Amino acid sequence: MSCHHLMRRAFYSKHTFSQVKQLSRCWSSAAISPKVTPGFVAEVKNIVGGSNVSTADAVRDQHGHDESYHGVEPPDVVAFAESVDHVSQVAKLCNDNGVPLIPFGSGTGLEGGINASRGGLCLDVTKMNNILAVNAEDFDCQVECGVTRVTLNNYLRDTGLWFPIDPGADASLCGMCATSASGTNAVRYGTMRENTLNLEVVLADGRVINTAGEGRRTKKTSAGYNLTNLFVGSEGTLGIITKASLRLSGIPEATISATCHFPDVQSAVDTTVQVLQCGIPMARIEFLDEVSIDACNKYSHLDLTVAPSLFLEFHGFEAGLQEQTKTVEELVKMNNGSEFRWATDVDERNHLWKARHDILYACMALRPGSKPYSTDVCVPISNLPEVIVRTKEMIKEAGIIGPIVGHVGDGNFHIFYPVHPDDHETLKKIKDVSYEMALIAMELNGTCTGEHGIGIGKRDLLVKEIGEEGLNVMKQIKACLDPNGIMNPGKVFF
Numbered sequence: 165m166s167c168h169h170l171m172r173r174a175f176y177s178k179h180t181f182s183q184v185k186q187l188s189r190c191w192s193s194a195a196i197s198p199k200v201t202p203g204f205v206a207e208v209k210n211i212v213g214g215s216n217v218s219t220a221d222a223v224r225d226q227h228g229h230d231e232s233y234h235g236v237e238p239p240d241v242v243a244f245a246e247s248v249d250h251v252s253q254v255a256k257l258c259n260d261n262g263v264p265l266i267p268f269g270s271g272t273g274l275e276g277g278i279n280a281s282r283g284g285l286c287l288d289v290t291k292m293n294n295i296l297a298v299n300a301e302d303f304d305c306q307v308e309c310g311v312t313r314v315t316l317n318n319y320l321r322d323t324g325l326w327f328p329i330d331p332g333a334d335a336s337l338c339g340m341c342a343t344s345a346s347g348t349n350a351v352r353y354g355t356m357r358e359n360t361l362n363l364e365v366v367l368a369d370g371r372v373i374n375t376a377g378e379g380r381r382t383k384k385t386s387a388g389y390n391l392t393n394l395f396v397g398s399e400g401t402l403g404i405i406t407k408a409s410l411r412l413s414g415i416p417e418a419t420i421s422a423t424c425h426f427p428d429v430q431s432a433v434d435t436t437v438q439v440l441q442c443g444i445p446m447a448r449i450e451f452l453d454e455v456s457i458d459a460c461n462k463y464s465h466l467d468l469t470v471a472p473s474l475f476l477e478f479h480g481f482e483a484g485l486q487e488q489t490k491t492v493e494e495l496v497k498m499n500n501g502s503e504f505r506w507a508t509d510v511d512e513r514n515h516l517w518k519a520r521h522d523i524l525y526a527c528m529a530l531r532p533g534s535k536p537y538s539t540d541v542c543v544p545i546s547n548l549p550e551v552i553v554r555t556k557e558m559i560k561e562a563g564i565i566g567p568i569v570g571h572v573g574d575g576n577f578h579i580f581y582p583v584h585p586d587d588h589e590t591l592k593k594i595k596d597v598s599y600e601m602a603l604i605a606m607e608l609n610g611t612c613t614g615e616h617g618i619g620i621g622k623r624d625l626l627v628k629e630i631g632e633e634g635l636n637v638m639k640q641i642k643a644c645l646d647p648n649g650i651m652n653p654g655k656v657f658f
């Protein structure tokens with residue numbers, strides 16, 4: 165296991181690293197899932213090859229935890245697939261033996277999606293890392309499930325194209341499909357839902373399907389049920405995504421970024437609503453409150469004014485950008501915002517957006533040794549000011565540190581609570597405020613998760629959001645595709 169993973173484990177887990185080692189050792193002797201017998205492990209080795217199977221504590225520990233606060237729950241065995249045929253045979257074997265199967269992309273999830281709550285086999289797909297096709301004239305590509313977003317964009321560098329969905333981590337693209345991921349560019353380019361054209365999926369019984377039909381890669385289709393978007397956001401509970409056909413976008417001819425700050429949260433968010441209602445085609449519009457800005461300055465060596473702020477980016481042609489930026493500057497001034505602080509050259513721009521992408525770690529650094537409890541509500545844009553202001557009042561009343569950051573252009577924002585795992589009093593306050601905030605978001609026609617998924621921590625909120633009957637339909641679909649319940653059990657629903 166790489167040093168990074170070891171340190172990350174110690175950093176995030178409530179145990180010290182040596183305790184984690186000890187703890188996971190006691191797990192290795194007794195399989196959590198009694199169906200993972202030595203005979204089962206031998207059959208897995210026959211499929212993927214002995215060097216692609218591990219029951220070592222460190223490897224199991226590394227695959228039992230993502231970047232969330234949901235503790236370490238290692239699988240009984242880890243298998244590394246190198247082909248869709250490996251995935252199909254392993255899935256069939258798990259299905260025939262009733263062994264839980266958890267797909268692993270890059271482990272950057274934030275809702276405990278890869279935790280092996282009921283033991284079983286973790287199927288790591290990182291070795292399936294081929295970029296299979298780039299159809300530049302059609303603005304699409306096809307990748308295997310282990311390809312990450314940074315790898316794809318590096319590969320595309322001289323094509324004039326890019327893949328704009330940008331979670332702050334270098335996540336696998338099929339993991340991003342599985343969680344319906346998003347990022348700072350979504351306000352202009354959409355989320356994984358709008359940028360996924362087709363998926364190759366291995367079902368629990370080993371069958372392989374293409375959700376839009378083999379080879380299909382049209383920007384739109386109305387041929388039958390939308391199976392593609394059934395698997396986008398399914399969090400590994402309906403099947404293993406082994407290939408994705410994705411939309412690409414043209415790299416804009418001109419890009420300019422800026423920051424500005426406001427006397428209060430309401431003014432910043434009101435400005436966002438007005439900018440969008442004016443139809444300005446913002447590429448990025450991100451809100452950071454004063455606590456997040458302070459964290460950003462300290463962690464990323466910036467010197468921004470510590471006040472509620474917007475990070476803005478405009479894409480297009482030079483002439484058009486002048487008109488867009490002028491209009492937005494006027495709206496900012498109308499809401500008592502500051503002059504723009506421009507980031508014109510590429511290095512300045514990259515520094516600013518890397519600071520934004522690193523905000524999770526910057527907020528954790530506010531309380532060294534803490535780990536992230538992150539929330540992710542999303543509301544209709546006109547309701548955004550209310551939910552943010554009410555949440556900020558609850559944070560203040562609870563006396564907790566709650567930096568607010570968000571893709572306000574989508575009506576989506578996060579609070580990155582830094583919390584020591586053994587600080588149970590603070591953890592309870594955070595959970596209470598977060599639960600109340602999610603209820604407020606739903607009361608305002610919103611959702612408890614805009615982009616991180618349900619995983620383990622939001623299962624109790626899903627039924628409130630979708631309703632009993634809606635949840636029953638989800639469970640019927642799950643029972644139809646995964647009748648033995650082996651696919652990532654315990655995620656999305658109990």
Ligand SMILES: Cc1cc2c(cc1C)N(C[C@H](O)[C@H](O)[C@H](O)COP(=O)(O)OP(=O)(O)OC[C@H]1O[C@@H](n3cnc4c(N)ncnc43)[C@H](O)[C@@H]1O)c1[nH]c(=O)[nH]c(=O)c1N2
Nearest residue numbers: 269270271272273277331332335336339340345346400405
């Ligand atoms: C610093 C930082 C910043 C961000 C984020 C994380 C971190 C650490 N994220 C969250 C995370 O990057 C996002 O959820 C990714 O989609 C997770 O992709 P992984 O490949 O890491 O999936 P990971 O391996 O963590 O798995 C996540 C879930 O998907 C399932 N899964 C993974 N691969 C699969 C496959 N091939 N087939 C089926 N199921 C599969 C897993 O079983 C699990 O349930 C995020 N997110 C976001 O939307 N917007 C953001 O801005 C950010 N920002």
Ligand SMILES: CC(C)C(=O)C(=O)O
Nearest residue numbers: 274332521523524538
């Ligand atoms: C840090 C993570 C969780 C995120 O979603 C973001 O930065 O928008």
Ligand SMILES: [Mn+2]
Nearest residue numbers: 347571578615
């Ligand atoms: Mn986000």
